[in-house]
Amino acid sequence: MNASDVMTADVETVTPDDEVGEVLARLADVNFSGFPVVDEDDHVVGVVTEGDLVDLFEVDDRVLWIPIGIPPIVDTLTYAFDLPGDDVDIAAHADDPISSVMTTEPVTVDADASVDELLDLLANPEQDINRLPVLEAGKLVGIITRQDLLRGLKAERGAAGAA
Secondary structure, rough: EEEEOOEEOOOOEEEEOEHHHHHHHHHHOOOEEEEEEEOOOEEEEEEEEHHHHHHHHHHHHHHHEEEOOOOOEEEEEEEEEOOOOOOOOOHHHHHEHHHHEEOOOOOEEEOEEHHHHHHHHHOOOOOOOOOOEEEHHHHHHEEHHHHHHHHHHHHHHHHHHOO
16 A cells, blocks of 8 residues: 555645635635645645644734643643734735745655655654645645545555455
């Protein structure tokens, strides 16, 4: 089993020039949390996620962080309280190009990448990658999420058990 066996081939994408407001509207209508960003030749130039868009509208100076707990007896937990203030002006960024917030140089895999390579990337807590664009000859041909990989592994196990 390799990347092409578990990938979703019908990939919804956005372009670097798509506006933030358009991408937010599209994310509201789908059941996933990000898009590969492709140029006119279907080359992946970035990835944009809900997290990237939330960061765009997060107001750091309105959040009060309070550590609670007494180490080493109790682990310290940090709580965030959103202080009263002006509402976030979404319209201020709605016309910005998605290229201004996307993650550039995303991690990608080739269609023949092994399951072990996929596991190394998707299970690495330091990188915290949830989606891998799949490339063939440098062009986007699919995408693999953690869920796709888990479904593939479950199906492979089921097939091995039935044999």
